[in-house]
Amino acid sequence: MLRALDVGTSIAASLARFGVGARVGSLGRRPEQPLELFEFEGCPYCRKAREALSVLDLEVWIRPCPKGGPRFREQVKVQGGKYQFPYLVDPNTGKQMYESDDIIAYLFQEYGDGAVPVLLSPGRLTDVTAMLASAWRPVFGVRYRPARAPEQALELYSFEASPYCRLVRETLSSLEIPYLLHNVAKGSANRPRLVERAGRMMVPYLVDPNTGTEMFESDAIHRYLVETYAQT
Ligand SMILES: N[C@@H](CCC(=O)N[C@@H](CS)C(=O)NCC(=O)O)C(=O)O
Numbered sequence: 038m039l040r041a042l043d044v045g046t047s048i049a050a051s052l053a054r055f056g057v058g059a060r061v062g063s064l065g066r067r068p069e070q071p072l073e074l075f076e077f078e079g080c081p082y083c084r085k086a087r088e089a090l091s092v093l094d095l096e097v098w099i100r101p102c103p104k105g106g107p108r109f110r111e112q113v114k115v116q117g118g119k120y121q122f123p124y125l126v127d128p129n130t131g132k133q134m135y136e137s138d139d140i141i142a143y144l145f146q147e148y149g150d151g152a153v154p155v156l157l158s159p160g161r162l163t164d165v166t167a168m169l170a171s172a173w174r175p176v177f178g179v180r181y182r183p184a185r186a187p188e189q190a191l192e193l194y195s196f197e198a199s200p201y202c203r204l205v206r207e208t209l210s211s212l213e214i215p216y217l218l219h220n221v222a223k224g225s226a227n228r229p230r231l232v233e234r235a236g237r238m239m240v241p242y243l244v245d246p247n248t249g250t251e252m253f254e255s256d257a258i259h260r261y262l263v264e265t266y267a268q269t
Contacts (some may be wrong), residue, residue, distance in 0.1 A: 106181040187215075
C-alpha cells in the first residue's frame with residue numbers, strides 16, 4: 038500500500054510537469070567534463086534545473102543539499118555566498134550561478150540550440166507546475182537523514198520524469214550522498230552505454246564501486262542505500 042502511494046504520487050509529480058525531462062531535445066555542443074549541481078529533491082526550482090539537464094542529455098555531479106545537511110550546503114555558502122538552491126557549477130566555462138531561470142537559459146544557450154522550451158521558460162506556467170509537482174512529494178529528499186559519506190562516488194542512470202528514478206534520487210538526497218548522474222531520457226546517447234553495462238535498458242540503475250554493487254529496482258536500491266549508508 039505504501040509502495041503504491043509512493044509510486045502514485047511520484048507519477049502525479051511527473052504528470053504535473055507534463056513529463057518534462059522524459060525526452061531529449063535539440064542538442065548543441067557537448068561539455069568535456071560533467072557539470073555540478075547543488076540541489077535537493079522536493080525543491081521546485083531545483084526540479085526545473087534537473088529537467089533542463091535531462092532534456093539536454095548532460096552528465097552532472099549531483100551534490101545533494103537537504104535541509105540540515107552538513108556537507109554541500111556549506112560548500113554552496115562558501116562558493117556562492119548564500120544558502121540558495123539550485124546552484125550550478127560548470128567547470129568547462131568557469132561559470133557558477135544561482136537562480137533556476139538563469140541556470141536554464143545558460144544551459145540551453147551553452148549546450149542546446151539556444152531556445153528554452155515553453156515548459157521551462159520563465160513564468161507562472163513553469164513555476165506553478167513545478168510547485169504542484171513538489172506538492173505531491175513534499176517531504177521526501179528534503180531533510181537530512183544522518184548517513185556516512187561513501188569513499189568513492191556512486192553513479193545513477195536516471196531521467197528526471199521517471200517516477201521510479203525520483204524515489205531513488207529522494208533517498209540519495211536525504212542521505213546527502215553525491216553521485217554522477219547519467220541522464221538517459223528517450224533519445225539519450227547514454228542509453229546504449231547503459232545497455233552495454235547493465236544488459237538492458239531500465240532505470241533507475243545504481244552503481245556503487247564501494248561495495249561492487251550494480252542494481253536495478255527502485256525499492257531494492259532504496260533499501261540498499263539505507264542499509265549501507267544511513268546511520269540511524
Ligand atoms: N528564484 C530562485 C529561488 C530558489 C529558492 O527559493 N530555493 C529554495 C529551495 S526551494 C532555497 O534555496 N531555500 C533555502 C534553503 O533551502 O535553505 C530560483 O529560481 O532558483
